[in-house]
Amino acid sequence: MRIDKAAFGAPCWVELSTVDPEGSKAFYREAFGWRSEVDTRPEAGGYTLMMLGTDPVAGLSPVQRSGQPTTWTVSFAVADADAAAAAVRRAGGRITTEPSDALDLGRFAVAADPAGAAFGIWQARSFAGTTLIDEPGSLGWVELATRDTHGAKEFYPRVFGWSVTVGEMYTQWGLPGREFGGMADMADQFPADAGPYWMPYFAVADVDTTTERASVLGATVVLPPTDVPDGPRLAVLHDPQGAIFGIHVAGGATA
Numbered sequence: 001m002r003i004d005k006a007a008f009g010a011p012c013w014v015e016l017s018t019v020d021p022e023g024s025k026a027f028y029r030e031a032f033g034w035r036s037e038v039d040t041r042p043e044a045g046g047y048t049l050m051m052l053g054t055d056p057v058a059g060l061s062p063v064q065r066s067g068q069p070t071t072w073t074v075s076f077a078v079a080d081a082d083a084a085a086a087a088v089r090r091a092g093g094r095i096t097t098e099p100s101d102a103l104d105l106g107r108f109a110v111a112a113d114p115a116g117a118a119f120g121i122w123q124a125r126s127f128a129g130t131t132l133i134d135e136p137g138s139l140g141w142v143e144l145a146t147r148d149t150h151g152a153k154e155f156y157p158r159v160f161g162w163s164v165t166v167g168e169m170y171t172q173w174g175l176p177g178r179e180f181g182g183m184a185d186m187a188d189q190f191p192a193d194a195g196p197y198w199m200p201y202f203a204v205a206d207v208d209t210t211t212e213r214a215s216v217l218g219a220t221v222v223l224p225p226t227d228v229p230d231g232p233r234l235a236v237l238h239d240p241q242g243a244i245f246g247i248h249v250a251g252g253a254t255a
Contacts, residue, residue: 001135002055005077005128009160009175011142012077012122012129014200015059018070020241021046024060027240031214032137032202036060043103052137057130070241073110074142074198075120076160077129081107084121084159091158092151113155115148117196136250140203142181143246144173146196149185169229201234201246210247211235 006012018024025048028034034050034057050058063070078084081099088095088111096118097110105127112118122129132138146152149171156162156173165172165179173181186194204210207225215221218240225235232252238244 001133003131003133005124006130007175007178008077008079009162010077010178010180011074011139011200012124013059013075013120014130014139014142015061015073015075015120016070016243017061017063017068017073018241018243019063019068020070021048021060021062024070024239024241025050027214027217027219028058028060030217031210031219032057032204034058034137041103052132052135055131055138056127057132057138070239070243071197072200072243072245073118073120074200075108075122075129078121078123078160081109081121081123084123085109085111087159088121091155093155093159113146113196114151115146115196117144117146117152117198119198134203134250136203136205138203139200140248140250140252141201141246142173143199143201144181144183144196145186145190145199146183147186148196149183152183170231197244199236199244199246201248203250203252204247205250207233207235207247207249211237214239 025036037049039047046062048060049056085095085099092114094112096112099109101107106125107123109121134140153164163174171183172179211225214237220238223236227233232248234248236246
């Protein structure tokens, strides 16, 4: 699905902070067909747009401090980054990076929910974010893994106005007309020391083939290709630098 701009509150961008920018570019180029466009301005700090054809689908940047792991960050579109940061604080979350301008592209902040899961806030100016959703090689779904599912169901609707659909097995997040994400209860399924996090799922034409190709490229399979009851076929992996991400069959996750 092609979009002109993300709806306020919806995921609009995903960004990889990596210890090995060249290795990450090579992996995602071979796994998803992405090509890289590096912003050569000194003030951009090596920021790279990952492109699918002519469409931006993700960002990539070097980690900012020694010891920082390679991670994906999911960002949500807002009308006013400063107002959204204030809403995060009122709802019990924290702002870990205060609102600031990203050149002429937009205004952003990095936040954490009350349990500690990090996410981005993006106020678009010249750059609105991804222009593709749920097409092979693009973002298709986002998922929060947390032990505080009750707190999350209180926090995110207060900040972003999301709807919450609670099923027998899974909770889904949405806005009018589209569900775009979900929530997994970490409970006993994760190591005791594992913290909460947001994870992107990328749409692919064939989950099994993509998983096999990613494994050959150095990824570690966390969840092998699986058919979800009343949901899509999906898999979860760590990329060669350690960042966790999911894949699902295109057209199977968004409504």
